[in-house]
Amino acid sequence: xxRLVVQARRHDARFExxxxxxxxxxxxxxFGASGAGKTSTLNAIAGLLxxxxxxxxxxxxxxxxxxxxxxxxxxQRRLGYVFQNYALFPHLTVLENIAFGxxxxxxxxxxxxxxxxxxxxxxxxxxxPHELSGGQQQRVALARALAPRPRLLLLDEPFAALDRVLRxxxxxxxxQLQRDLSLIVVYVTHxxxxxxxxxDHMAVIHExxxxxxxxxxxxxxxxxxxxxxxxxxxxxxxxxxxVGSQLDWLGLPLHTEITDRDRDRDRDRxxxxxxxxxxxIIYPDAPVxxxxxxxxxxxxxxxxQRHAAGWSLRVRLSNDQNIExxxxxxxxxxxxxxxxxxxxxxxxxxxxxxxxxxDSA
Amino acid sequence: MIGPPFWLxxxxxAIAAILIFTIGTALALWLVRxxxxxxxxxxxxxxxxxxxxxxxxGYYLLIxxxxxxxxxxxxxxxxxxxxxxxxxAATVVGLPLMVQAARAAIAAVxxxxxxxxxTLGCKETMxxxxxxLPLAKRGLLAGIVLGATRALGxxxxxxxxxxxxxxxxxxxxxxxxxxxQTNQHDLTTQMVLLMTGLGFFSLWAVRRWEPASKGRDRP
Numbered sequence: 001x002x003r004l005v006v007q008a009r010r011h012d013a014r015f016e017x018x019x020x021x022x023x024x025x026x027x028x029x030x031f032g033a034s035g036a037g038k039t040s041t042l043n044a045i046a047g048l049l050x051x052x053x054x055x056x057x058x059x060x061x062x063x064x065x066x067x068x069x070x071x072x073x074x075x076q077r078r079l080g081y082v083f084q085n086y087a088l089f090p091h092l093t094v095l096e097n098i099a100f101g102x103x104x105x106x107x108x109x110x111x112x113x114x115x116x117x118x119x120x121x122x123x124x125x126x127x128x129p130h131e132l133s134g135g136q137q138q139r140v141a142l143a144r145a146l147a148p149r150p151r152l153l154l155l156d157e158p159f160a161a162l163d164r165v166l167r168x169x170x171x172x173x174x175x176q177l178q179r180d181l182s183l184i185v186v187y188v189t190h191x192x193x194x195x196x197x198x199x200d201h202m203a204v205i206h207e208x209x210x211x212x213x214x215x216x217x218x219x220x221x222x223x224x225x226x227x228x229x230x231x232x233x234x235x236x237x238x239x240x241x242x243v244g245s246q247l248d249w250l251g252l253p254l255h256t257e258i259t260d261r262d263r264d265r266d267r268d269r270x271x272x273x274x275x276x277x278x279x280x281i282i283y284p285d286a287p288v289x290x291x292x293x294x295x296x297x298x299x300x301x302x303x304x305q306r307h308a309a310g311w312s313l314r315v316r317l318s319n320d321q322n323i324e325x326x327x328x329x330x331x332x333x334x335x336x337x338x339x340x341x342x343x344x345x346x347x348x349x350x351x352x353x354x355x356x357x358x359d360s361a
Numbered sequence: 362m363i364g365p366p367f368w369l370x371x372x373x374x375a376i377a378a379i380l381i382f383t384i385g386t387a388l389a390l391w392l393v394r395x396x397x398x399x400x401x402x403x404x405x406x407x408x409x410x411x412x413x414x415x416x417x418x419g420y421y422l423l424i425x426x427x428x429x430x431x432x433x434x435x436x437x438x439x440x441x442x443x444x445x446x447x448x449x450a451a452t453v454v455g456l457p458l459m460v461q462a463a464r465a466a467i468a469a470v471x472x473x474x475x476x477x478x479x480t481l482g483c484k485e486t487m488x489x490x491x492x493x494l495p496l497a498k499r500g501l502l503a504g505i506v507l508g509a510t511r512a513l514g515x516x517x518x519x520x521x522x523x524x525x526x527x528x529x530x531x532x533x534x535x536x537x538x539x540x541x542q543t544n545q546h547d548l549t550t551q552m553v554l555l556m557t558g559l560g561f562f563s564l565w566a567v568r569r570w571e572p573a574s575k576g577r578d579r580p
Contacts, residue, residue, distance in 0.1 A: 048476050074479040087477040091495045100491075101481030148482065 001025040002151055004184050007054040008044040008064075017041065017051075017208040027178055027185040029199035029216065031192075032231060037208040038188040039084070042154045045186065046081050047074035058152055058184070079152040080145030080183075084160070086137050088129035094140050095125035101148040115143040135166040139173075146177065153178075155187045159194060171197040192220075192232065204228050222353075226271050236323045237273045271354075276312065276326040278351035281335065282344040295347040299323075301339050313337060315345065363551055365528050366536035370513060373444060373532055377451035378509040384452070385459030385508065386501060390489075392460075393467045404460075411457045415517020422450055422522045440522075447523035447530050451512035459508035466500020467493060503567045510563040514556065 003024045010017040017037050021028070030038045043049035045056055047063065050071075056063040058079075063072050089097050098115050102108035116125050119139040129137055138158060145153060155174075159167040175198055178185050187198055195202060195216065202220070203213035211231075212224045223229040226237055282288060282296065299315040302322070310328040317323060325345065335343070388407065392400055410418050426432050426440050426449065433439055440446045470493050478492045494501070516534040523530040525539065533552055540549040 043476075046476075046480050048479065073484075074476075075482050075484050077480070078482070079480065081477070081480040083473050083477055085473065087471070087473040089474060089477070089492065089496075091498075100478070103482060144481070 002059055002182070002184050004028075004045075004058045004152060004186070006041070006045060006056050008041060008051050008056060009053040010040070010044065010049065010051045015040070015208060017044065019044075019203075019205060019208065019210050021203045021210050021213050023184060023186070023201055025182065025184060026200035027175075027187055027198050028213075029195040029202045030186060030188045030205055031190065031195055031202055032205035033190055036205045038190075038205055039156055040208070041205065042081070042156055042186065042188055045152075046079060046154060047072060047077050078148065078150055079154060080148070080150040081154045082138075082141045082145050082156065082158050084156040084158075086129075086141040088137055088140055088144070090129055093126050093128060094121060094132070097129065097140055098143045098147050100144060103148075112143075112147060115147050119143045134162050135170065138162065138170060142174070142177070146181065149181075151184060153183045153185045155185065157189055158187075160189075160191070167194075168197065174198055196220075204231055206231060229271075229273055234273050235276050236279070237271055238321060238323070240272055272352050274323075274347050274351050274353070276324040278348055279323060279325040280346045280348070281325065281327070281332055281337075282346050283335070284344065288346065295349070295352070297345050297347075299343055299345050301337060301341050301343060303339055304337055311337070315343070317345075363536075363548065363555075366531050366533045366552075367555070369444065369447075369528075369531065370533040373447045373451055374509055374513045376448050377455060377512040378505060380448070380452045381455045381459045381508040381512065382501070382505045385456055385504060386463050386494075388456075388460050389463035389467050390493075393464055404464075407460050408457045410454045415454075415515075416521065418453060419450070419518035419521030422446075422453065422518055426522060442522070442524045442526065442530060444523070444530055447515075447519050447532060450518040450522050451515045454515050454518060455508035455512035457508075458511055459504040462500050462504025462507065463497065466497035466504070469500070470496045499570045503570045506563045506567050506570075510560055513559065 001024050003022065005022040007020050008017060015037070017040050019037065019041050030041060032038050040049055044051055044054075045063070051064060051066070053066045055065045055067070057065070061072075062068070062070050063077055064070060089100065092100065095109065095112050095116065099108045099112035102111060105111070113125065116122050119142065121136060121139055121143070124132060124136060124140075129140065132140065141158075158174075159170055162170065171194070174185070177183070178198075185198075187194075189195055199216045201214065202216045204211045204219060204223075206227055211228050212219055219228075220232060223232060223234065229237060288296070298318040302314040302316055304314075305312050307326075310326060310331070313325040313327075314322060315325060323345075337343070391397065392404060397403065423441070424430055426446060440449065474492050474496065475488050478488045483491060514534055515532075516538070519530070519532060520535060525531050525535045527536075527539075531539070533556060537549060537552045537556070540552065
């Protein structure tokens, strides 16, 4: 199996890049907000961005090694790179675009035609890129990057501009290609849907640093700190303090059990979060359901908004923390959930996720 | 006689056009891609012949090409009052138009396309030949047509450094001046119409090649 190791450092007046990650085969998702340094990282791997220090290596091919003074030019790195807006050559036909990286091989057009067929573009070889739809352009860009048979494929938000149906289809095709050609894929995105559709591993990148990396599900389910949780769009981050084997949270007793593993993560201050859909509203008169009675709060509704999937409420808890609640359209029909109303909410024990203390806290 | 000055003009313009194209494209590439220090000053200097009186350009050329000048001093090449001087004068006045057009055309090439070519194995010269120049083609064509037409019409500086020697350095614009002085109305009319036609044609061609809208930039 192939192995890619990336340690890239670059400092300039505006931005510091200092990323560290590695991957053994499969697809690594570089996840982060725009401006986090995702594209810079791809460019560093491709040799399009100069570095101050670090090492980039795939198997025994060294792309860059500051200590040995090695810096392979982009033209000799032999990797595939699909740019954000495809960067297809507008003055060349689709076939010529795909054959572009095949140099002077005699069978270059033949080889490019095979890629046309493989990418279901057989009848489009003589067209120009601007005559194709977005999804077709995307497949041309993929074919062009893969035709020279690279071991490593870099993709920069490749499906961002496409509609959902097309995106899902291309995601599946990409997975297939990754397996068929046993590629290492580094996939940049800021969409979790994209990440889960194509990724095996994930590295979360923020302000030029990798904050966490590992198997995709692991990283997503156990963000190491608040910053990572926020990057994932996790709402309802709460601060708490561990009191013995119980949580004391801003003076309110919480009967949530803390396992030893959780306690080891930090000394006594922790952050925790709960998905907005896991916060339940309690009917005033009805008995509290099993498992919901532990963490009950008085709250006041601040705003209420309608979404496609239901309602979202912002409420202020009695300890002045604001949290968000999502519920289905049909739920809580009998309650008056207008802004200003007082309600009682419950947080299930199992739904509370504990994070390590955030760097940005 | 319209023949000798016409053919001399064609020759002078053709050689000047080749020089304008290569020097102008190289200068534009250097200015856009390397972004040298003092870029504004260099660009302004290149543009100067557009606004200076032809006599001023001619005077500078006299100094450079003359007996005391570096060309004679360093290389021993005497060019004054030869067709070569006419070529040099034509090149100097045509160059600004080429540089201006080429600079805009090269700057308009999406750097991502050049990056893509690099990742596909192209070295820098190949990037230039396969991506940058083909994509800047329309702008380069417009520049060379404008520059060559300006070179064809060059009068003042040519008169000062190449003279007005019939059959040797007398180009069409100079021949027109002579013909007017000697009251050869028919000859004047022919040559004036010829020059006007060429000028019209070149401007019309440039308008056609101008990238009308971005994006549809294919040949």
